[in-house]
Amino acid sequence: MTAVLDTILQGVLLGGLYALFAAGLALIFGVMRLVNLAHGDLIVLAAYLILLIANTLHLGVILSFIIALPLMFAAGYVLQTGLLNRVIGNDILAPLLTTFGLSIILQNAMLTGFSADSRRLTSDGIETASLPLFNGLAIGVMPLLTFLAAVAVIIALNQLFYRTALGYAFRAVSDDPVTARLMGIDDKQLFGIAMGVALAVCAVAALFLGLRANFDPTIGPGRLIFAFEAVIIGGLGSLWGTLAGGVILGVAQTIGASINPEWQLLAGHLAFLVVLAVAPRGLFPRAVD
Amino acid sequence: MMNSAAPRFVIATRTPVSTVAAFGSAALILFLAALPFLAGRNVMQNMFFILTMLALAQFWNLLAGYSGLISVGQQAFVGLGAYLLFAWTILAGVDPVLAIVLSGAVAALIALPTSFLVFRLKGAYFAVGTWVVAEVFRLLLAQVKILGGGTGTALPREVTNDAVLVSWITHLTGARAAVARDMADYWLALILAIAAIGLVYGLLRSRRGLALAAIRDHEAASGSVGVDATRTKRLVYVVSAFGAGMTGALIYLSKARISPDAAFSLIDWTAFVFFIVIIGGIATIEGPIIGVLVFWLIQNELSSFGSVYLMLLGALAIVIMLFFPKGIWGTLAERFDLHLFPIRRRLEIVDRAGSPDDIDLRPAPAAHVHGGKP
Numbered sequence: 001m002t003a004v005l006d007t008i009l010q011g012v013l014l015g016g017l018y019a020l021f022a023a024g025l026a027l028i029f030g031v032m033r034l035v036n037l038a039h040g041d042l043i044v045l046a047a048y049l050i051l052l053i054a055n056t057l058h059l060g061v062i063l064s065f066i067i068a069l070p071l072m073f074a075a076g077y078v079l080q081t082g083l084l085n086r087v088i089g090n091d092i093l094a095p096l097l098t099t100f101g102l103s104i105i106l107q108n109a110m111l112t113g114f115s116a117d118s119r120r121l122t123s124d125g126i127e128t129a130s131l132p133l134f135n136g137l138a139i140g141v142m143p144l145l146t147f148l149a150a151v152a153v154i155i156a157l158n159q160l161f162y163r164t165a166l167g168y169a170f171r172a173v174s175d176d177p178v179t180a181r182l183m184g185i186d187d188k189q190l191f192g193i194a195m196g197v198a199l200a201v202c203a204v205a206a207l208f209l210g211l212r213a214n215f216d217p218t219i220g221p222g223r224l225i226f227a228f229e230a231v232i233i234g235g236l237g238s239l240w241g242t243l244a245g246g247v248i249l250g251v252a253q254t255i256g257a258s259i260n261p262e263w264q265l266l267a268g269h270l271a272f273l274v275v276l277a278v279a280p281r282g283l284f285p286r287a288v289d
Numbered sequence: 290m291m292n293s294a295a296p297r298f299v300i301a302t303r304t305p306v307s308t309v310a311a312f313g314s315a316a317l318i319l320f321l322a323a324l325p326f327l328a329g330r331n332v333m334q335n336m337f338f339i340l341t342m343l344a345l346a347q348f349w350n351l352l353a354g355y356s357g358l359i360s361v362g363q364q365a366f367v368g369l370g371a372y373l374l375f376a377w378t379i380l381a382g383v384d385p386v387l388a389i390v391l392s393g394a395v396a397a398l399i400a401l402p403t404s405f406l407v408f409r410l411k412g413a414y415f416a417v418g419t420w421v422v423a424e425v426f427r428l429l430l431a432q433v434k435i436l437g438g439g440t441g442t443a444l445p446r447e448v449t450n451d452a453v454l455v456s457w458i459t460h461l462t463g464a465r466a467a468v469a470r471d472m473a474d475y476w477l478a479l480i481l482a483i484a485a486i487g488l489v490y491g492l493l494r495s496r497r498g499l500a501l502a503a504i505r506d507h508e509a510a511s512g513s514v515g516v517d518a519t520r521t522k523r524l525v526y527v528v529s530a531f532g533a534g535m536t537g538a539l540i541y542l543s544k545a546r547i548s549p550d551a552a553f554s555l556i557d558w559t560a561f562v563f564f565i566v567i568i569g570g571i572a573t574i575e576g577p578i579i580g581v582l583v584f585w586l587i588q589n590e591l592s593s594f595g596s597v598y599l600m601l602l603g604a605l606a607i608v609i610m611l612f613f614p615k616g617i618w619g620t621l622a623e624r625f626d627l628h629l630f631p632i633r634r635r636l637e638i639v640d641r642a643g644s645p646d647d648i649d650l651r652p653a654p655a656a657h658v659h660g661g662k663p
Contacts, residue, residue, distance in 0.1 A: 221555065
């Protein structure tokens with residue numbers, strides 16, 4: 001019984017990490033209907049950026065992360081206004097191909113710059129610390145912090161979207177870009193800010209990815225797939241749904257892994273396909289797409 | 290019905306250039322068929338790569354260019370076809386040539402139920418969905434211990450050097466088994482590439498092709514004239530899985546060694562194909578032919594640079610998408626109105642008057658759609 005409970009608990013907490021991966025992807029799709037195939041690689045890039053800052057400036061991981069945050073925001077803004085704004089539109093091929101090309105460029109640039117070695121972020125033993133619960137059940141501090149970070153990011157994004165003028169503008173552009181432009185909203189500028197916010201969320205995801213596990217330049221596409229599955233399971237348009245999607249994916253993976261370690265990824269994908277088969281709009285779809 | 294006073298129309302697709310191209314293609318095919326007697330093994334192996342990538346590019350182009358189904362997961366069916374070839378030949382003892390066709394057929398059979406899942410996703414999400422399917426196939430086949438599991442397996446001699454086709458060629462030409470095998474692979478690749486072009490061209494000129502064009506131009510409007518968009522797209526998805534499966538089977542018959550990571554490689558079987566179609570010109574039959582030659586030249590010159598080469602390829606694809614979204618052939622065709630494989634139907638006025646029976650309204654599907662008031 002404890003083992004089953006432990007598996008599910010680990011899965012739920014793993015879901016927090018997947019929700020962090022997915023939040024940026026969902027945000028970009030929500031605002032500008034763009035599916036960024038380089039999303040996973042941008043998370044890995046953020047992890048290397050944090051590592052690079054920590055190593056060159058001899059800073060702690062948290063301080064390095066705080067420096068990386070505005071850098072990632074700026075990178076997102078430049079990426080969107082300099083490149084992606086030229087390709088988004090009615091045609092879906094151009095943005096897909098461009099972000100796919102970007103994904104290949106990023107992976108190989110990181111491979112050249114940082115080698116194929118696995119790296120990880122370290123921070124004074126917090127990675128291995130755990131809190132004892134009842135019945136010998138224990139909960140890792142890092143997974144718990146990851147989950148709490150996911151909740152915090154989602155609350156913050158919801159506040160941004162529903163409580164600020166910027167959020168109103170985001171939603172207006174999302175609902176009807178033409179009318180939003182008529183109301184004086186500079187949508188290109190807004191898309192730049194949205195991508196900046198998404199990459200800042202990527203930096204948060206990267207911090208926890210790097211503290212929890214090893215990373216190398218090739219793992220980006222895998223993270224994109226997890227993010228995508230969490231978004232689709234949760235239903236497009238709801239960030240809390242994305243968290244639920246991440247949790248379902250995480251639980252499916254840990255249950256699969258507890259049966260046979262080779263089945264971890266497969267179990268996650270199968271959960272995704274089952275949801276697709278029975279509830280194609282996800283579990284918490286928005287009323288109107 | 291038309292009355293005899295109305296102007297007469299015929300629907301034509303042929304152009305003078307396309308007639309010349311048809312004769313040119315026939316001559317080229319004869320030359321390529323004779324190539325093993327004129328050139329060395331190195332040329333044959335390069336041509337094998339070009340022809341198999343061309344076949345993959347044609348089928349991906351059919352999906353993405355003509356049907357708007359942008360798949361990032363064609364490696365699903367390349368890998369599946371490859372593994373099926375190993376299963377047919379090693380486990381069932383089927384002749385490898387027959388096994389290629391059977392592998393494609395089973396890949397198509399598996400694509401049919403798969404389509405019901407991935408078709409629930411639209412647009413860009415469809416793209417990532419196909420990728421997930423490829424991952425699922427890769428992970429499942431890595432569990433098949435009899436085919437080598439995660440580390441893979443190799444084909445035995447009786448499927449490669451001692452296969453019936455290879456023995457025939459050895460017998461007829463007196464070539465060594467290794468050379469005869471290269472010849473066999475090359476001829477099979479040539480047949481496959483020609484069949485791919487023929488199949489795509491035939492499909493596009495048929496009634497279904499017209500339906501595809503209608504869906505691409507306006508899906509809702511096409512529905513109102515009786516085109517079943519989902520069914521047509523499903524057909525295209527299954528046909529391209531059939532093609533990718535056969536191509537994967539042939540590529541791995543030639544490689545004779547398989548592993549899940551290689552057979553389901555995103556870079557090899559989708560990213561390169563993406564690049565070939567985009568650089569050559571999407572939604573044209575000529576585009577992938579030009580694209581594969583350009584890609585082969587680039588790869589020959591630069592692939593030794595490893596990751597820098599892939600970065601350049603990615604950057605080149607983005608630049609083409611930004612500045613020449615129609616690719617090399619699309620840009621040329623637009624400027625000079627060139628169509629070697631014409632699929633566009635033109636209405637031509639016939640000035641002689643006659644009874645309606647004289648009017649040649651073939652191909653029939655065109656007549657069906659354009660019929661009524663000309």
